[in-house]
Amino acid sequence: MYKHILLPTDGSAGSDAAIQAGVSLAKALGARVTGLHVVPPFHTFTYRPDMIEDTEEQYEKESEEQARKVLLTVEKLAQECGVPCDSVVVRSDDVHDAIIATARERQCDLIAMASHGRRGVRALLLGSETQKVLTHSLVPVLVYR
Template sequence: MFSKILIPTDGSVIANAAARKGVEFAKQVGAEVIALFVAPNYQYPVYVEIVPPSYPNEEEYKASIKRTGETFIKAIADMAAANGVKFSSHSMFSDTTALCIVQAAQEHGCDMIFMGSHGRSGWGQLLLGSVTAKVLSACHIPVLVYRLQAEPGDKAA
């Protein structure tokens, strides 16, 4: 049925819960998991004439965000290893997260995307996170949207 499942993450509580369920689903159907972390591009400080000394340059930003993404992906890798699920990962920088998720699924030959209903920026979206909604509208493969059944931190999630 499904052989490769893309699981995007932003490290949020909902993304982690979705990843856990996505790995469990992959185990049930015998699929491989590909984790994806998409970070926003570096933004130059255009609001000031002089860049503050504490503001990171582009290389520092990318190195820091890459380490953060590796931490998020490692959590999924550990889940996959614990469940005996084949795993690989990919990270990228882009300001069009949803399109990157869809493109990554196509490039890696995925036949499903398993993602959370909201991410870090999703609390303001009452029904569905904006990235998730964009993935749903742009994607031509099945997208399983995992919604938490309890508040973050509850054992029932």
């Protein structure tokens, strides 16, 4: 059925649960997985507090270290379960576009990701990356709650 599953993660508890389920599914299907972490590129003017005081070089280094730490969760779990795994860090302001593009470029046939459950005004104003992936992806999407 599915042979290559993309597992986007932001390092949250919800993402970790989706990773566990996604790796278990991959094991059951004999599929491989690709872990993905999307990092926003450095901007001089930003709403993100972690960029305000950093230099571009410092931000790049620290965000890469954080991404590798987040992706290590995917890699370790896949190794423990005997599931082939690779991982990728993508720099983009548009998380949903990066997820969809990575699935296409790496020929994934399923995206398995967490639902982050924004509610109320925040969901209306910010939207949900998961919802955007569901809306725009041509690759099937499995959402874990």
